[in-house]
Amino acid sequence: MPAAIPRAPAFAPAREYAFAVLGVAAVTVACRFLSGVIGYTAISLIYLVGVLLAGMILSRGPVLLAAALSALCFNFLFIPPVFTLHIHKVEDALMFVTFFVAALAVGSLTTRLKASEQTERGREQRATALSHFAQKMSAAPSVEVAFAAATVHVAELFPADATILVSQNKGGSGLVPYPVDLAALREDEKEVAALAFSRGERVGRFTSFRPESAGTYLPIKRLDTTFGVLRITPRAGTTLTADELELLEAFAAQLANVAERDRLMQIAAQAQLSEEAERLRKALLDCVSHELKTPIAAIAAASQALLHSALDGKDTRLSRQLSEEIQQGSRRLNRIVNNLLDMTRLESAVIQPQREWCDVPELLSSAIETEKETIGQREILRSLPEDLPMAFLDFSLIEQAVAKLLANAASYTRAELPIEIAASCTDEQLTISVADRGNGLAAGSLDKIFEKFYRADTTRTGNLGLGLSIARGFVEAHGGTISARNRKEGGARFTIVVPVRTMDRASLEAAS
């Protein structure tokens, strides 16, 4: 917590005057005792020493008082004729005047020295405060955190409350307090704040413009851009010095730096985003044009050849082959279109899980059935606990996610290798895993495989690289996670974890 900056008092407290009077009284008493021993010329020196000492510890007013009192006491008690203010001898008059001038000079010199020392110290403290502030601002991870820290910092450092107003639009008309949950601004406050924003200079209290306002408004400005306004409201009964206002202006400049940094970061993020979008668009175009045109070409060529062979009326074996080509091509087209539709559905966020009580083994069987053509003759090894409870989930979403994993495993491993499928369930979550015994995932591709249009093996065609990202989309729409890792024994394992409610079969049977 920053220490509040010490403030030079506007006038010396009564305490210092009392101290001056008491000091002079003490010196006078001491001199009365000494007057029998030493002459009154020496006594003037003792008084002068007293004034010097006062100059070192007291401020100007009390020192001047001490000087005047000392002169009067000296005159009254020690300069003959004593107990009068009369001075007969010219030497005595000269001594009195010299004494008075010396005391005054000493008094004002020491206080000036002290004042400049104080100014120096204040400057140093302000520099420290500013550097602390700057440090805090640059350490803040976001503009929100920085602004919140700034208001707290200012309130600790000055006898004033700070509010940051940020502009909602470019014109500065929509200035709102930040954080927004603070009390709303009064209309007149809004007006003065908007003035500070549009003029780009300090207005309000302690300035020549609208000095009747409750607060001072400093623009948060960098070069030509104004980001918002720093409002400073001094607490009741306090004011702000010019130095403090200057320091606050430096704070406002720091805030502008933070806002500028944030703006630049946003621009950079935006640029990165559009670059990513561009990359995706190109990948989509390349992929879709290739993947769609290949089966279309196959269908077109095969049907044309079929037409010719039909005209000849011969070669049924060839006709059969050509028909199969057409069928395969159309299946491939259908799969691609379905994937694109699923992806679109996911990206437009229209998927809402429709949860119902499901039997997990049935779900897995259904997924296997869905992908039976891709799976072909592969063996599917299932490992499911006997007491798997009923799970409350969207059958269709999870079934499709599992189907995508099965299709992925089947299309990336050799036909003789089995695919393993396992499920387990706790009270809160269902885990389904699909594992293969293929070559596993290449190092570095683990975090990419769920990305759109990513294909682990770019030489293998026949899909858009959407299957796994659709699976992830379905699982995430269901509040779950999907992950992939290589197995120790070789091959890859994909795991789906979804939060579910479960119900024991026995209790269900009792209920029905």
Added chain:
Amino acid sequence: MKAGHVALIIEDEKQIRRLLRIALEGADHQVFEAETGQAGLTEIVHRRPDVVLLDLGLPDMEGIKVLRRLREWTRVPVLILSVRDDPEEKVGALDAGADDYVTKPFDTAELLARVRVIQRRSIVETGEPVFESGSLTVDLSARRVTLAGTEVRLTPTEYALLRALVQHAGKVVTHRQLLRTVWGEKAESQAQYLRVYITHLRKKLESGADAPQLIRTEVGIGYRLSTDL
């Protein structure tokens, strides 16, 4: 199937109509076509078809509306042709009185099988008490279920569920229909009962419970009892 069944295709895509015509004529149907819902309704009145193939996405009115209109006066079997893989749409059509559905792109053999099944009179209508599929025999009059000649013991609920499927053998039966038939109207939303008892039935009747062939799951819609094992 006796020759000369009349089929009406209500579908706006010319190419699909042409393909359906080839397939249906190959299966001894006399085929009529309608491009719009309105024309389709008129054709039903004139042609008295034995089966209607209805596309859900028609230019003039929604297929589901055509279905509701025709169900106001006729029980003609209706097969829905749906382009979207959207279970809700299909359940909606089945609830509105459709007999079954196929999703485009469809397999011609599968389409013809569906057309055949929905035209066949159900076991209730024929009065034939015995249903057979593969090694499974269900004798509804004797309440006896055998698998490859061996009697299978079913609980009353299991039997009621199997009977509901047998009564609509070959056709999809929605979750709601099954729940209503077996557990009563109040249980319509209790799909979990159905899941449990389907699992039981499969364990008792299917040779490989891992890959059910007899009782097929239609994701998001219901179940279908295979007739051709």
